[in-house]
Amino acid sequence: MEKAFAALGEYLLLMYAAISKPEKARMYWLETMRQCYNIGVGSLPIIAIISLFMGAVTAVQFAYQLKSLNLVPMWWIGAIVRKSMILELAPTLSALLLAGKVGSNIAGELGTMRISEQIDAYEIMGVNTSSYLIAPKVMGAVFMFPMLVVISVFLGVLGGLLAGMLGGFYTSTEYVRGVQDAMKSYDLFIMFIKSVLFAFIIASIACYKGYTVKGGAVEIGDASTQAVVQSSVAVIIVNFLVAFLLL
Amino acid sequence: MIEMIDLKKSFGSQQVLKGITATFETGKCNLIIGKSGSGKTVTLKCLVGLFDQDEGSILYDGRDTGKMDFNTRKSIRQEFGMLFQGTALFDSMTVEENIRFPLDMFTSKSDSEKADRVNFCLKRVNMTGTNKKFPSELSGGMKKRVGIARAIVNNPKYLFCDEPNSGLDPKTSLVVDELIQEITQEYNMTTVINTHDMNSVMGFGDKVIFLHEGFKYWEGTKEEILQITSGELFDFIFASDFLKDLRLRAKY
Numbered sequence: 001m002e003k004a005f006a007a008l009g010e011y012l013l014l015m016y017a018a019i020s021k022p023e024k025a026r027m028y029w030l031e032t033m034r035q036c037y038n039i040g041v042g043s044l045p046i047i048a049i050i051s052l053f054m055g056a057v058t059a060v061q062f063a064y065q066l067k068s069l070n071l072v073p074m075w076w077i078g079a080i081v082r083k084s085m086i087l088e089l090a091p092t093l094s095a096l097l098l099a100g101k102v103g104s105n106i107a108g109e110l111g112t113m114r115i116s117e118q119i120d121a122y123e124i125m126g127v128n129t130s131s132y133l134i135a136p137k138v139m140g141a142v143f144m145f146p147m148l149v150v151i152s153v154f155l156g157v158l159g160g161l162l163a164g165m166l167g168g169f170y171t172s173t174e175y176v177r178g179v180q181d182a183m184k185s186y187d188l189f190i191m192f193i194k195s196v197l198f199a200f201i202i203a204s205i206a207c208y209k210g211y212t213v214k215g216g217a218v219e220i221g222d223a224s225t226q227a228v229v230q231s232s233v234a235v236i237i238v239n240f241l242v243a244f245l246l247l
Numbered sequence: 248m249i250e251m252i253d254l255k256k257s258f259g260s261q262q263v264l265k266g267i268t269a270t271f272e273t274g275k276c277n278l279i280i281g282k283s284g285s286g287k288t289v290t291l292k293c294l295v296g297l298f299d300q301d302e303g304s305i306l307y308d309g310r311d312t313g314k315m316d317f318n319t320r321k322s323i324r325q326e327f328g329m330l331f332q333g334t335a336l337f338d339s340m341t342v343e344e345n346i347r348f349p350l351d352m353f354t355s356k357s358d359s360e361k362a363d364r365v366n367f368c369l370k371r372v373n374m375t376g377t378n379k380k381f382p383s384e385l386s387g388g389m390k391k392r393v394g395i396a397r398a399i400v401n402n403p404k405y406l407f408c409d410e411p412n413s414g415l416d417p418k419t420s421l422v423v424d425e426l427i428q429e430i431t432q433e434y435n436m437t438t439v440i441n442t443h444d445m446n447s448v449m450g451f452g453d454k455v456i457f458l459h460e461g462f463k464y465w466e467g468t469k470e471e472i473l474q475i476t477s478g479e480l481f482d483f484i485f486a487s488d489f490l491k492d493l494r495l496r497a498k499y
Contacts (some may be wrong), residue, residue, distance in 0.1 A: 006294060023352055023353065024351070024352055024353070027351055027352055114335055116338075117331045117332075117333055117335040118335050118336075118337055118338070120297055120331070120335065121299060121325070121329065121331060121335040121337070123296075124295050124296070124297070124324055124327050124329045124347050124407075125324065125325070125327075125348070125352065125353075125354065125401075126321050126322060126323075126325040126327075126352075127352060128321070128323035
């Protein structure tokens with residue numbers, strides 16, 4: 001327990017150090033753009049594939065159950081897929097995916113830089129490493145993840161349409177009617193809140209784990225694993241808290 | 248000139264530096280030698296500010312780092328250049344980007360001025376034409392030379408080298424040693440080199456400090472070191488095949 005609090009304190013101090021004034025704003029801007037590209041464009045293919053099939057599976061599952069009950073019209077599936085994607089599936093599953101892909105990547109990269117003395121090299125040059133190496137990664141994730149989630153929602157809804165049409169559950173007109181029905185902007189607000197929180201959690205935990213690695217190759221592997229596991233658990237807990245407090 | 252006064256450093260209950268006082272002179276290659284675990288690396292890391300000493304002072308041309316605030320201590324590092332044991336080149340950057348990084352971060356030079364400076368440094372270390380290569384495409388000796396180019400690009404006043412010859416063949420070691428010596432004299436830098444390579448000591452040891460179990464055991468020049476006939480330093484020197492051979496030749 002004492003160890004966990006010490007780690008939490010160390011994490012908070014590192015995050016505080018990461019928001020200090022940059023030595024040269026242009027260099028931080030360039031690094032942030034590089035991270036935006038790596039995190040955003042690099043994660044797009046996997047997010048696209050997963051989202052398309054997530055929407056498709058949601059549509060097929062609900063169609064199968066609603067058809068057997070025959071209580072509600074099938075165009076409702078459009079609304080169900082949309083709402084599921086916006087409120088839960090797109091932000092949460094994309095976050096878990098991102099924790100695996102981006103989280104392990106950041107922890108591995110920073111861990112390797114720590115072990116191979118590259119972080120020391122920055123320090124000796126006079127660079128504030130906690131700021132230069134962490135802030136752009138966290139900002140890149142916070143900036144790009146909501147965009148990825150929006151794309152995920154769009155593709156999920158598209159997946160639902162294609163799956164339903166292929167299965168002959170509904171027509172495209174019926175599905176689109178459902179998607180457009182009773183759309184609430186508050187749902188989108190929740191989605192963006194979740195996206196920003198999840199992005200911060202994933203990137204900051206991964207940065208902390210990588211930046212504070214001590215040892216060698218085995219410890220870098222451990223740090224990557226811990227970054228994925230701990231950020232995934234944190235995402236699930238925060239997901240519950242957001243749902244509990246804001247819905 | 249760098250002055251180190253009664254430097255002490257512990258890790259937990261283990262005291263690694265037990266009060267080291269030494270002066271590193273400008274325009275000279277100052278060597279710290281000693282067995283593994285004698286405190287060489289900790290001393291160097293205290294000098295460059297990667298470790299904070301528990302007790303004692305470090306003065307850079309009279310400026311005491313212990314009396315500086317965080318920002319001043321950070322800014323003084325811009326006067327440092329360091330060659331790491333494993334070179335610590337940024338592996339996601341090309342050779343040119345590695346060398347240019349301190350200029351990008353701390354100067355307001357134009358792109359053409361930066362390019363000229365990078366090319367000058369690369370030429371100085373005989374690495375012209377490698378601008379677009381990545382560190383993974385270079386040999387150990389080439390990496391060391393790029394490391395030296397990066398260390399001197401911002402005209403440092405103090406150059407620190409941690410085991411500059413480790414992992415290099417004797418001929419390449421000689422090239423790196425000569426380069427460090429030439430650069431030190433050319434730019435009138437205070438160079439501190441951490442090594443256990445006796446070839447380096449005899450090659451360019453203007454001033455040599457021998458550490459033993461966290462203490463400064465001996466201090467002198469490369470000429471004086473050969474006069475030692477007993478003690479820990481003697482054992483350290485003649486553990487080297489090179490000097491053992493020299494000694495045998497002198498005897499017979």
